[in-house]
Amino acid sequence: MQLYHHPFSMDSQKVRLALEENGIDYTSYHINPLTGKNMDASFFRMNPSGKLPVFQNGSHILYNTIEILQYIERIAAVSSGGDDAKLSGREVLEWMHKVQEWNPKYFTLSRIPDKHRIYVSKFIRKVVIARMAECPDLASSYHFRLKDAYKTEEKLKDPDVIKRSEGHLVRLLDEVEAQLNETSHLAGDEFTMADVVLIPVLARLVLLKLEDEYINSRPNIAEYWSMMQQRPSYKKVIGKYFDGWRRQKTLMKTWCFIHMRSLLRRY
Template sequence: MQLYHHPFSLDSQKVRLALEEKGIDYTSYHVNPITGKNMDSSFFRVNPTTRLPVFQNGAHIIFNTIEIIQYIERIAEVSSGANNITFSGREVVEWMQEIQEWNPKFFTLSHTPEKYRLYVSKFIRRVVIARMSESPDLASAYHRKLKEAYETEEKLKDPDVLKRSREHLVVLLDEVEKKLNETTYLAGEEFTMADVMLIPVLSRLVLLDLENEYIASRPNIAEYWAMVQQRPSYKKVIGKYFNGWRKHKTLIKTWCFVRIRSLLGRY
């Protein structure tokens, strides 16, 4: 089994948490979307959406995050040899779907310093143009990605787009806060795949230095957040890259790569 992912990718974190929680072995391939590695023709031919993660088991390839996690559940149950195979219940799946409905793209970009965001956006557009030249048979698909990049920048100028993203997040967190007043974890007293979906969302808020506004202001979520950070899966998937000085190391390394490639004109 192979997983194409990156530590920056929120959906990649969800899938990796599921793999770690279920104890599934897999081969890891880092594909950094900020440096445009997801635009390489070899990856692009497999996944024209360029979204991460991509899960592959033999000839079976899955792009949808929830479908990947449910597939991991099936693998884990079958591998365990359990007579009564059970999967996530209705409440867990409903929470998974509700969390996945919030798209972090515009929220994240709107809280990224503009000079860095625009610099990376320009770099990615140049990467797409370079790959288009290298693989003319994929020119139309690359052109769609180029158009999408320009549309993203335009939408970021629309305050209504950003307002809707924030309001969606607030509603989600308020529902989570209410639920955690009744149970230890999101879907009851046991850790489930619903928690796997939620943890990266909270981690993204911390990464953006928004913990006080969105987490600390909600006591149940704050207590939950402190608890889930102690799980081995969190430490391996997220904490390893974003706790303390490692956060700056991870971000600076990527930023230096983009800067050097831009200066050398190597896309």
């Protein structure tokens, strides 16, 4: 089993948390979308959307995060003797889909200073153009990604787009807060795949330094978040890269790569 992912990717974090929680071995391949590595021809031929994560088991390839999580559950069930009772129930699946419906793209990008965001965006567009020239057979797919990059920049200029994303997040967190008033975890009193999908959302808010506004202002979520950070899976998948000085190291390494490639015009 192979997983193409990166620590910055929320959906990648969800899949890695599920793999760690279920004790499943896999081969890890880091693909950094901020440096345009997801546009390299070898990866792009497998997944023209360029999105992460991608989970591969032999000839079976999955791109949809919820589908990957359910596939991991089935693998774990088979490994433990085919106990289907361990698969997520209706309530867990409902929460998984509810959390997954929130798209963090515009919310995240709007919190990054314009000069940094535009600098990275220009770099990625140049990477796409370079790959397009190298691989004419993939030109149409690369052109679609290029149009999407320009479209993203245009949408970020529309305050209504950002407001809708913020509103969706607030409604989601309010629902989570109400649920955690009744149960210790998102879909009951035991850790489930619903928690796997929620944890990276909270981690993203902390990464953006918005925990006071969105987490600490909700006492049930604040207590839940403190508890989730103690799990070994969290420490390995997220804490390793984003707690303390490691967060700066991870971001600085990416920034230096982009800056050097831009100076050398090597895309």
